[in-house]
Amino acid sequence: MRRLFAALALATLAACGSDTSTNPNNEAVEGSYSLRTVNGQPLPYTVQGNGVTIVLTSDVLTVSEDGSWNETITYRQTSDGVTTNEADADAGTWTRVANTITFESSAVGAFEGTYAKGTVTFDDPNFLAVFKR
Numbered sequence: 505m506r507r508l509f510a511a512l513a514l515a516t517l518a519a520c521g522s523d524t525s526t527n528p529n530n531e532a533v534e535g536s537y538s539l540r541t542v543n544g545q546p547l548p549y550t551v552q553g554n555g556v557t558i559v560l561t562s563d564v565l566t567v568s569e570d571g572s573w574n575e576t577i578t579y580r581q582t583s584d585g586v587t588t589n590e591a592d593a594d595a596g597t598w599t600r601v602a603n604t605i606t607f608e609s610s611a612v613g614a615f616e617g618t619y620a621k622g623t624v625t626f627d628d629p630n631f632l633a634v635f636k637r
Contacts, residue, residue, distance in 0.1 A: 531621070531622075533567055533600065533605065533619050533624070534567050534568060534569045535566075535567060535637050536564060536565070536566045536567075536637065537564070537565045537566075537567070537624055537635035537636060537637055538562070538563070538564055538565075538635060538636060538637075539560075539562070539563035539564075539565070539633060539634070539635050540634050540635065540636050541632075541633070541634045542560065542631060542632070542633050542634075543631060543632050544632065547560060547561060547562065547563075548560060548561050555583065555584070556581065556582065556583045557581070557582045557583075558579050558580070558581050558582075559579055559580045559581075559582075560577065560578075560579045561578050561579055561580060562576075562577070562578045563575065563576070563577045563578075563635075564576050565624065565635055567598060571597050571598060571599070572595065572596070572597055572598070573595065573596060573597070573598050573607060574593065574594070574595040575593060575594050575595070576591060576592075576593050577591065577592045577593070577594075578590070578591045579591075579592075594609050594610060594611045594612070595609075595610055596608045596609045596610050600619070603618050603619050603620055604616055604617075604618060604619075605617045605618065605619050605624065615628075622636060622637040623635065623636050623637075624636075
């Protein structure tokens with residue numbers, strides 16, 4: 505379940521890419537972003553399935569100028585009445601064309617997000633995740 509949650513969380517999250525002349529607002533995307541909402545709901549965000557409850561408590565995405573990114577996710581997991589605090593991390597590289605950011609993840613492969621005015625958004629068929637500086 506832990507790997508499933510990490511893949512689920514990472515697929516809804518991501519980082520940004522390098523500034524290019526195709527960036528309409530010429531705003532740099534490098535920096536640290538915190539997950540603010542998932543599917544319109546603020547954190548903590550709860551996912552349940554197969555007798556396990558996971559409460560996403562924090563997700564911080566850091567996008568670096570050198571084309572790398574990293575992410576740290578913290579959550580509580582309850583299974584069979586036992587609750588533990590957990591943390592997962594991922595990292596990779598990013599590129600940017602206009603406001604589309606493509607992240608290459610060591611855990612889940614490639615995924616895309618959009619950037620506008622200090623906000624990175626991942627709009628997946630199952631999740632809408634919004635990160636803000």
